[in-house]
Amino acid sequence: MTARMILEHFAMVGAALALTILLGVPLGVLAYFYERARRPILWLAELLQTVPALALLGMIMVFLGAGKPTVVIGLLLYSLLPVVQNTYVGLSDVDPAIKEVAQGMGMTRLYRLARVEMPIAFPLIFAGIRIAAVTAVGTAVFAAFVGGGGLGSVIYRGIRIANMSMILSGTLVLVAMAIGCDGIMALLERKLRRRFAPR
Amino acid sequence: MGEIKNVRGGKSPRGAKKLGGGKGLILNRLNRALALLLAAVLSLSLAACGGGGGGDEAVIVIYDGQYSEMKLIHYMVKLLVEEHTDAKVEIREEMAPVNSYNEVVKGTADLMNSYDGTLLTTFLHLDPADVPAGVSLYDFVNSEAAKAEEKGRVRLLDKLGINNTYAIAVPQQIADQYQLNTVSDLIPVADQLVFGAEHDFFTEEGSAKYNPLVRFYGLNFKDARQIDISLKYTAVESGNIDVTCAYSTDGLNKKYQLKILTDDRAFFPEYNGALLARADLFDRLRGAAPDLENVLNMLGGIFTDEIMTDLTYAIDVDNRPLETVAEEYLSSLGLIGQAAD
Amino acid sequence: MSYFLSLYGRRLTAAIGTHFLYVVVSVGIAFVIAFLLGILLSRMPRQAGLILPVISVLQTVPGIVFIGVLFLYLGMVPVTVVIALTIYAIFPILKNTFVGITGVEERYKEAARGCGMSELQILARVEVPLALPSIISGLRISTIYTVSWAVLAAMIGLGGLGELIYAGVSSNNNALILAGALPAAMMALLFSLLIDLLRRALIPKQLRRDAQ
Numbered sequence A: 001m002t003a004r005m006i007l008e009h010f011a012m013v014g015a016a017l018a019l020t021i022l023l024g025v026p027l028g029v030l031a032y033f034y035e036r037a038r039r040p041i042l043w044l045a046e047l048l049q050t051v052p053a054l055a056l057l058g059m060i061m062v063f064l065g066a067g068k069p070t071v072v073i074g075l076l077l078y079s080l081l082p083v084v085q086n087t088y089v090g091l092s093d094v095d096p097a098i099k100e101v102a103q104g105m106g107m108t109r110l111y112r113l114a115r116v117e118m119p120i121a122f123p124l125i126f127a128g129i130r131i132a133a134v135t136a137v138g139t140a141v142f143a144a145f146v147g148g149g150g151l152g153s154v155i156y157r158g159i160r161i162a163n164m165s166m167i168l169s170g171t172l173v174l175v176a177m178a179i180g181c182d183g184i185m186a187l188l189e190r191k192l193r194r195r196f197a198p199r
Numbered sequence B: 001m002g003e004i005k006n007v008r009g010g011k012s013p014r015g016a017k018k019l020g021g022g023k024g025l026i027l028n029r030l031n032r033a034l035a036l037l038l039a040a041v042l043s044l045s046l047a048a049c050g051g052g053g054g055g056d057e058a059v060i061v062i063y064d065g066q067y068s069e070m071k072l073i074h075y076m077v078k079l080l081v082e083e084h085t086d087a088k089v090e091i092r093e094e095m096a097p098v099n100s101y102n103e104v105v106k107g108t109a110d111l112m113n114s115y116d117g118t119l120l121t122t123f124l125h126l127d128p129a130d131v132p133a134g135v136s137l138y139d140f141v142n143s144e145a146a147k148a149e150e151k152g153r154v155r156l157l158d159k160l161g162i163n164n165t166y167a168i169a170v171p172q173q174i175a176d177q178y179q180l181n182t183v184s185d186l187i188p189v190a191d192q193l194v195f196g197a198e199h200d201f202f203t204e205e206g207s208a209k210y211n212p213l214v215r216f217y218g219l220n221f222k223d224a225r226q227i228d229i230s231l232k233y234t235a236v237e238s239g240n241i242d243v244t245c246a247y248s249t250d251g252l253n254k255k256y257q258l259k260i261l262t263d264d265r266a267f268f269p270e271y272n273g274a275l276l277a278r279a280d281l282f283d284r285l286r287g288a289a290p291d292l293e294n295v296l297n298m299l300g301g302i303f304t305d306e307i308m309t310d311l312t313y314a315i316d317v318d319n320r321p322l323e324t325v326a327e328e329y330l331s332s333l334g335l336i337g338q339a340a341d
Numbered sequence C: 001m002s003y004f005l006s007l008y009g010r011r012l013t014a015a016i017g018t019h020f021l022y023v024v025v026s027v028g029i030a031f032v033i034a035f036l037l038g039i040l041l042s043r044m045p046r047q048a049g050l051i052l053p054v055i056s057v058l059q060t061v062p063g064i065v066f067i068g069v070l071f072l073y074l075g076m077v078p079v080t081v082v083i084a085l086t087i088y089a090i091f092p093i094l095k096n097t098f099v100g101i102t103g104v105e106e107r108y109k110e111a112a113r114g115c116g117m118s119e120l121q122i123l124a125r126v127e128v129p130l131a132l133p134s135i136i137s138g139l140r141i142s143t144i145y146t147v148s149w150a151v152l153a154a155m156i157g158l159g160g161l162g163e164l165i166y167a168g169v170s171s172n173n174n175a176l177i178l179a180g181a182l183p184a185a186m187m188a189l190l191f192s193l194l195i196d197l198l199r200r201a202l203i204p205k206q207l208r209r210d211a212q
Helices: A003-033 A035-050 A053-064 A068-092 A096-104 A109-145 A152-160 A164-196 B002-010 B012-020 B022-051 B068-084 B097-106 B116-123 B137-145 B172-178 B210-217 B229-237 B251-255 B292-299 B305-316 B322-332 C002-043 C045-058 C063-074 C078-102 C106-114 C119-155 C162-170 C174-202
Strands: B059-064 B088-094 B111-115 B154-163 B166-171 B194-197 B223-226 B243-247 B258-260 B272-278
Touching: A003 A035, A003 A068, A003 A109, A003 A152, A003 A164, A035 A068, A035 C119, A035 C174, A053 A068, A053 A109, A053 B097, A053 C162, A068 A109, A068 C119, A096 A109, A109 A152, A109 A164, A109 B088, A109 C045, A109 C078, A109 C119, A152 A164, A152 B229, A152 C063, A164 C045, A164 C063, B059 B068, B059 B097, B059 B111, B068 B088, B068 B111, B068 B272, B068 B292, B068 B305, B068 B322, B097 B111, B097 B116, B097 B272, B111 B116, B116 B137, B116 B154, B116 B272, B137 B154, B137 B272, B154 B292, B154 B305, B166 B172, B172 B258, B194 B229, B223 C162, B229 B243, B229 C063, B243 B251, B243 B258, B251 B258, B251 B305, B272 B292, B305 B322, C002 C045, C002 C078, C002 C119, C002 C162, C002 C174, C045 C078, C063 C078, C063 C119, C078 C119, C106 C119, C119 C162, C119 C174, C162 C174
Parallel strands: B059 B088, B194 B223, B194 B243
Antiparallel strands: B111 B272, B154 B272, B166 B243, B166 B258
16 A cells, blocks of 8 residues: 555545535535426436446446546545535525525525525535545545556455455555544534634 | 635635625635635546556556456566567556456557456357357457457457466365365265355356356255355355355465365366457557567466466465566566576 | 346346345434434534544445455344444434534524423424434435445345346446346335435424425
8 A cells, every 4th residue: 555545545535525516515506496406406316326336437437438537527426415415405494484584685596595595504514515525435445446546456455365454454544534534524614614604 | 625625715714704794705605616626626637647648659558457367467568568679568557357358449558468268258248159169269259359340459469378267166174074076076965065156157148157057067056145256265264155166376266275176077168368459559569569469479378377376376375576476487487687687 | 128037037026125125124223323323412512523423434444344344253144234234324314313403593492491391302392303304314315325335235145236236247247237226226216205205294394494
């Protein structure tokens, strides 16, 4: 195991997570705004989740070829569900009274979203993002099957030759990375929450 | 990505909120979106650096394999080509053999270690029963592979000398207990034994599979379990399965003291190891490596099943570095290291 | 298609049944554990800050490592699969229960206290009902995840749709992959519908804010 593998793993997860947020939160908002878009969006996110990782990566590889971009897109599709779903649920659970007050104050739809609804829904949205981050660290081991590198190769080799210490060292680094990611997210959450705080 | 977001989000915006109210907030949000986008692009381009590259005409691209035999052969290709020609060999990250084959056909890779039996069944979706009488499996797949359209044409180079076929194996202790030497010896005792192997041994298509095997030999196992290939040996060792299907050149057979039962009625086809190359590779590298095919064929016939078992045992069980094992073996045959002497 | 069914039909129906059972049992157990633990942790937010990340991190351990290690100790029995799936399924429910309950505004609890409710009553009549949307959302994520994670069972010889998927992936047979993946996707949609019904039944109309 080398530092390069760890970095690669981290880079793939980071890129995928950034894209997940960029795509997932707007999708959640869309599902919340438009009743008609709701079911298709949520079902799509759920469906993606049920495609086996290896099959999904195989399909993406047809378009993007071998390597890290394939893994990043695969992770993105896999991480959508918690983000989309929690964004949608968080927004729709905002107290209607608050929404009415905001509307009464003459706020536009988007302004209301940014100023009132998003801040209230923020904890749940962020919980979704954190779930996505931790899951992505684990899922990225599949990179070893499509030429993406990362920690997966160590772990699979360890399993293949039944070398417990190799499996455990790979897994420990993976777990440590997940703890690290979660820690960074927790810090970020506190910072953003303070700034986003409704009152 | 977290850090960037943190730095940009942490400092100025909080002040801005106090001062500017709504307007500031919108700006912050823009800022954050930009930072995120930046982070995404950065990490993507970082990622792209690993996968991209190439373009240089005299480079042979190989995607590495997931097990030692494949990795070893790939590294030996690199040693031979870089010593005897002006071409370079780039061994990229590992991937599953099926994916690697697809990359070779597409032209993003040039070469891989493979087997005539694998090319036949897994890649060309044919069956040993399709091989006409009197034609060897090896010749048949090469002629079938040549029928593909120009762009995806591949062929096998000389046989390496290993026949990494399926082999029915039992732990030594069970072999002793039931006096087992051949697969036929299993017939009377099969109903006391659990068979277990990886999933693709259980597909209904193809002839070198579980159902045809038990029908052919008249075996009646107590149970048949489909288990992940990487947990197979653990399952054998812990006694969860008694009989398994192994690969004849796998160093792990030695580690787990598996006894290979002779396929006395010749059920399994051959799986001759050979390099699988794009047909247009040799034309493309004519300048840098006019002799490339001969160089690659230096690997032809230099192994036996026993030699390969020992080499992979050294890597997988004794944990010797693959590079050293490859170099030692090639120089012991005088295939590399001559120019320097 | 009919040829494929004649080859794999019996294996397919058996696999769907097994898969379904693994999901229902594991998510059922996980829900009870996660719900109770979530309430417990919401009473001690400080400890929760330490415990939650640890549990979330279990999620990262690759399925094959986790089930491989469990397999060493427990052997080739369904319990191994159920334990592994349960542990994976706990986290989203736990996290959402915790977030939901700690997210209940203080003024509602104050009001309940003012009405003379005991802490237990407040929990049962105010906090849990208000947190239900979040809890059920967690349940849904867990269930969907578990449908796809249950393919792990096939890694240790215990059937389910994973059998077809793994066989398809390793023998380069797309029909076989689909034969495993499509029923899994439909199963996930079915569960999703059931959970929608549950949400409708459990959450009082006034609290169902998406209904307006």
